[in-house]
Amino acid sequence: MTVKVSVVIAVYNPGKYFEDCVTGLLRQSLTPDEFEVWFVDDGSTDETPARLDALAAEHPHFHVVHQESSGWSGRPRNTGIDAARGEYVMFADHDDWLGDEALERMYAYGRANDADVVVGKMAGIGRPVPQELFRVNRPRVTVETAPLIDSLTPHKMFRRAFLAEHGMRFKEGRRRLEDHVFVVEAYLRAKSVAVLSDYLCYYHITRDDGSNAGFQRFDPVGYFKNLREALDVVEDLTEPGPVRDQLFSRWLRNEMVERLRGQRLLKLPEDYAEELYGEIRAVITERFGPGVFDRVAPTQRVVAGLIAADRYADVRALAEWEAGIRPTGRLTSLTWENGSLALGFSAEYEVDGAPMTYRREGGHDLLGLPLSEEAREALAAQDISLAAPVDRSDVDLVVRHREQATQYYLPLTSERHRTGIGADGDGYGDGHGDSAFRQEITARAVLDPETAAAGGPLPAGLWDLHLRIKSCGWSKETRLGAVRSDGVEATRLPALTGEPRRLVLPYWTDGPGNLSLDIDQRTGKLEREAGELMDWAEAGADNGTLRLPLPLHLGSAAGAPLQLRFERKNVGKYPAEATTDGRTLTAALPLERLTGKRWAVRIGIPSPERGEVRWTRLPVDVVVDAQGRARVIDRHTPPAKPATRAPARPPRPLWRRVAGRMRRALAGGRR
Template sequence: MSVKVSVVIPVYNPGEYIEDCISSLLRQSLPDDEYEAIFVDDGSTDATPARLDEIAAAYPHMHVIHQESSGWSGKPRNVGTAAARGEFVMYVDNDDWLGDEALERMYNYGVENEADVIIGKMAGKGRPVPVELFRTNRPRAHVSNAPLMDSLTPHKMFRKEFLESKGIRFREGRRRLEDHVFVVETYLRASNISVLSDYLCYYHIKREDASNAGFQRFDPVGYYKNLREALDIVEQYTEPGKLRDSMYRRWLRNEMVERLRGKRLLQLPEDYRQELYTEIRGVVTERFGPGVAAGMQPTQQIVAALVVDDRLADIEELARWESGIKPTGCLESLEWDGGALRVGFTAEYQADGEPMTFRIEGDKALLNPPLAQDTLDTVAGLGVSTVATVDAAKVDLVVRERTTAAEFFQPVDFTRERISSEDGTTFRLVLRAEATIAPETAANGAPLGDGIWDILIRISACGWTKEVRLGSARAEEVESGRRGALSGEPRRLVLPYWTEPHGNLSLDVDLATSRFDRDLKSLTPQDAILEDGTIELPVPIAMNRTSGSGSAALRFKALSGGGQFETVATLVPGPAGAALSAPLPDGLSTGDFWNIEFGLPSARRGKPRWAKLPVALGVAADGSVSTTTAAAAAKATKATKEAKKPAGPAPKRSLARRVASRIKRAVAR
């Protein structure tokens, strides 16, 4: 059978970080004879070469090529591509890894849509990845209709015949942005590009030692020389106009303006800051016409204008103001409705700890940066407006899995509200929103995986896009809606809870934590109803009349060690959540106490996960049953056992017996 996908991995001294990459390649759902991995060892000096030889010897579809160090990733990728036998080539870095079905899904999606380039959904662990690009599947994408320019790393799948026929290769040698040059050319020359967003394909990982190449401080002169090569590619394959300007805008925004804003600029040493600024200004004045900056947000346009007018001091002053701007959110409501969690919240920006305000001039809303009037006049003279685009502000709610950093947007309805100051000269912008998290479809139509999912809000307004955890600021009445709910088939518990110590909102999907056990501790003996041989207890699970009923289990354990019984329990809607009802088992011995455990459904376990209740049963000599606390039952059982012990100290063995016993143990040794 022909090889469908060749995975090319450039390798240089990854140490232990390569193990996750290797494991993910071996776990791929494609049959072994339908894909191959080609590790190109670029002169590693650690134990990696021997480890790769070991892998290649053990697995026929794993290969290794050793070569002298070339200094960067371009040559190893080209060498691996030349050796590839696959219909498609996938590039992976040696400290990243793939989702288990990534190759199969991306290949099938690419073939289905006749794509030359397939981009799989990415997650970033400690490093940023595109988010807007992966809001939805995009079977036929282009730089003109999708935010492809947000993703210029090479960690994608490319049709090999396309690369060869167009002569597209990586630039070699020690250089920056060789991936930008490569990827942009593929974007502009591909017959079709497909974006797969409903499965997490690629995990970008920041090493704990932060030694990834992309995290090292760069030489500004060389960096922006290499950036010009990417601009040359755009110029070669586009005509002057809106498309070219929009593509250029990506580098102006991400590689220039954003490096001169807020804390990112201020934390740089002064000499390096000046060198960086000088190189940025060189590119801006040489290559970009007015149409490039015109498409950016007002705050970004201001920075670009100050660069053109050579005003670094004003850029630094603006950065000091922007460094104090932070997003905030307040959780206003939380409730389950028809199998979905509804999350109501408000969001706005703060500046230096106070609600951010905008100036009002006539019918216009204006930014209020702390710049001198002559600077503002200069900015205006360059054709840059300080109008605040508040009417385009938006807020998103994102769920992010804590281990993998996989994240998904959730449906949000929001309104924009202006709250005017008393004198009417300024106003606050507050976004009032309600999001819906449906656990069985929240992962771009698929169920949320087991684990802990953190809840974040992301505010986009006037050129700032910032995110913050939701929940630490919340209304008092929210706690009453913080209940778990049973979801999916087979059933599993989805539990909203507050993190410690910050009190942010997270979701525990399928008992990844013991948080639900804590909620059960609020039960008291008075909550239990014993009637007609059954026991009924309220449990903190959200159910209503439309929820139907559910099944669970109870387990009764004798404190005297006399055995245990399990019985099927039923969950039905109760006055404040769910009511658990179960028959008392036959055979509960008299004169004993029985601990009660609640068997919670767990899809991943395939069997209940037991949680001890703080309520116990006591069975009297006449067979009557009552409830007490588990602590009181344990104390009473201990007292009974103590009372049954013989009085006085146990008789000591004779000296002869003790000596004989020691001799016997010695012989046994």
Template sequence: MPVKVSVIVPVHDPGPRIETCVASLLGQSLPPGEYEVIFVDDGSTDATPALLDALAAEDARVRVVHQENSGRPGGPRNVGIDAARGEYVMFVDDDDRLGDEALERMYAYGVANDADVVVGKSAGHGRSVPVELFRANRPRADVANAPLIDSLTPHKMFRRAFLERTGLRFPEGRRRLEDHVFVTEAYLRADNVCVLGDYVCYYHVRRDDGSNLSLRRPDPVGYFKDVREALDVVERYTAPGPVRDSLFRRWLRVEMVERLRGRRFLDLPEDYRRELFAEIHAVVVERFGPGVAAPLQPAQRVVAALAAEGRYDDVVAFAQWETGVALAVGPEDVAWQEGVLRIVFTAELTHDGGPMAFPSAAGSPRWPPRDLAGAVRLLGAETVDRFDRTVPDLLLRERTGSAQYLQPVEVVRETVPTGDGSRVRLVLRATAVLDPATAVSGDAPGEGLWDMWVRVRLGGWTQEVRLGPAARHGRPAPPAAVVAGRVVLPYWTERHASLALDVGHATKRLGLGRVAAGDVSVEEDRFWVVLPLHVPESADAVLRLVPAKPGVAWEVVAALSPGGRLEAVLPVDGLRGRTWLTAVCLTPETEGARFHPLPFALHVDQDGVLVVPAPQPGGARRLARRVRRALYQVLGRGTPRGG
């Protein structure tokens, strides 16, 4: 069978963490005969070489190449390309993992769109990943119509014939940004690039010890030498003009401006800061014309202008001012409406703990700013000017894997005068709609815990915070809902007082304990009770009846109606003479569905069905006494002997 995908994994002393990577590779949904995994051991000194050799001896999909240490992953990746047999090659790092269906989905999407490069959606576990690129699937993308340049890691799928035709390989040796050079050239020379945005294919994992190579502090001189090489690729394959400027802007923004901002810059040693600034200043002056920096967001444009003029002290002062910038989010309402969760919140920037104020009249600020006060006035005026294009994002983020999904948001932008009216606050009043049936790129969220995050891009700041905190008193408390075959519970976390979803996982927190025995009705064999749940449409349920003393349980088909009404027909003849504890399964069609205990029991005898409170654990005797007492009262016999 032809090999569809060759997965190439450079390996160097990964230790036990490689086990997660290996498990994700060998657990792919693509049939085993249709892909191979090539581990290129780059001179590991731990137990990894023996582990990989043993794996290869057991699994025909696995091949291992051993070589002396090269110092960087570029060389091992090239070795893997030369050894590959697949139609496509996919690069994976030994500390990361793939989604279960990543290879199958990416290959199929690449073939369907005749793509030389397939970019799969990524998630960052402790690491930032692009958001804009993956808002939607993009069957035909290029650097002009999509923010491809935001994703320059090599963890993508490349058609092997394309790599052979172009001779494209990674720069080798002890250097940085070899992936920028490789991926940028691939984007610019590919006949087509496609982006799979509706499934998380790749999980970037930040190591607990922070030892990821990409997170280490680089030598400024060597690093910006490598940046220049990436810029050379852009110049080689693009003409002067807007497209080239837009690509250059990525390196100006990410590799230069962002390194000079806020706490990230101030936390560096003074001598290192000065060396870093000098290298950035040199590249900005050498390589970037005025069209590169002009479209940057205001705060980024300020830093770029100061760097271009070599004003180190002003960059430090601006970074100190920026440390006071934050995002405040206020949840106002959370409520179910016909099966979807409607979330209303406000968001605005703050500075030093209070609302940030901006000039009410933009005016014509001077570029570049003369001093810190001028820089603040300038970015304030430009932020007000761009406010009408600002939209907050609501992200539903899986707590364990960090996969995140954008939810639809409508926004009203409010310019609120403050003080004497010469300054204004910029407030975003947003309404998001989360549909549990479609919240994960058209599918329902999987069972587990999901957190809500708000992301705002304004003024050159991209701020992400949890949707909260919410005060304990008066905060919205929507019930659990039975929707899309899941029990979905919105709740406020204990640690952050922020909004989260519990999907198919909650038991005690559903609020079923608030149902009292007096809320239950029984007429002959017909039973019903209204549960504190949001139920948008009728659904099947199962009522379980467990005898208080050892015996065989009954499971009765029940109906769950809008409004939370649970109804069932009881098999009274089979229940007589016993007391039955009750539980309900709200999603019987879902694999692994749970039964949730109900706070009442049913005592059935020749006179009918009596509803009594359920016992606490170990309270069978107390339950028996309550049943006897209730029966004596019903029959008018007073109080039974012994209470």
């Protein structure tokens, strides 16, 4: 059979992280005769060579090449390209891993769309990955029609014939950004690129010890020398104009301006920061014109202009102010509607604990940045204004798997609101007159557990809600739920959704109290939540019928039978079938079995992944007396003491007690 995909992995002393990489390869849904793996050992000095040889001996589709250390990833990747036999070549790092169906899905998607390059959705575990690129599937795109330039790591599929046609290879030796040079050339030469966003293909991780090569502090001179090589590729393959400026803006934004903002600059040693600034300024003044500046966000344009004008002190002062910026969110509503969780919230930026403000002057909205008069003049000389496009501010709400970092955007609608700020900080007016004003965004998002994962159900596990605010070049993320309105708690119910039914439990995390979801009972929180959310004073029993508050939202399953069970240790477990009107559970008590005892009450919740019903104890017990009368009590109520006691025996007369002591004394003497 023709090999569909060749996976090429450069390996050098990976340590414990290598096992996740290998496990991901062994779980691939492609059969072993449909793909191959080329491990290229670049002179490892630990036990890795022996481990690779053992893998190759055990798995015929795993192959190993041992070579002398080259110092970086370029040469071993080229060795893998030369050895590959697959229709497509996929590059992976030895400390990352692939989704179980990644190779199969990416290959099929590439074939279906005749793509030279296939970009699979990535998740960053402890490190950032592109967000906007993976909002939707993009079957046939170019750098002009999609934000491909946001993703320049090599962890993609490339048609092998395409690489051969253009003689494409990685630059070799100990260097930086060799992946940028390779990937941007591939984007510009490809007739079509396919972006697969509905399946998580690649897990990009941060090592616990921070030893990822890309996280090490670099030599600014060498780094920006290598960056210029990527710019050279763009100049060779594009004409001057909007496309080139748009591509160049990616490096201006990510590799230059963002390194000199906020804590990222302030955490650097002063001498290193100044050297970095000098090299960045050299590239900006050599290679970038106004057209590049115009394609970055307003705040990034300001920083770029200050760099071009050689205003390092102002760059640093602005970084100190930006270090105090925090995104904030308030959860205002949380309700189940037709099987979906509807979330209302508001969001805005704060600076040092106070709302961020903008200026309104002459009918224009302006950034309220703390710039010196000299800095403002330097920016004006470059036609860089402080215009604030607050009418384009927006928010996203994503649901993210806590362990795997898989995330999905939730559909939402939003509105922007501005409020004028008086001299004493009080709000007044609508913010449209000349004044300082703050901006707040209100939104309503919908989370359908059965469609939120790109049209499919969210997998079982713990999912966290993350709010991202985008405004004027700031894009920052925070958790949602720790700040919330008073009425939210009353409507925060667990729910049974989907078919087969499974539990979705919204809960507050320990400590901060952020909003998370437990899907299919990965925690034991349901028992506690049922006790806190429902008014169990409404529970009761009469005429052999039990009535309990319903501790669940049933959605379309309202009216369906639910399972209850009455339990007593060392006695037995007796089931009952309950019906509900959507608010109350009603069940017939098996009185003949319960009479004379106190019983714990459990509700049966289906767990599709485990293929079983999990029983959760409710915060009430049922007591049935000897006459068969039932009542409901709090489960923490101690057992009742007996109603009557046997009469106490009267004390013995004194003469009997004295006679007893004498007999015992005489008996002791005879011994």
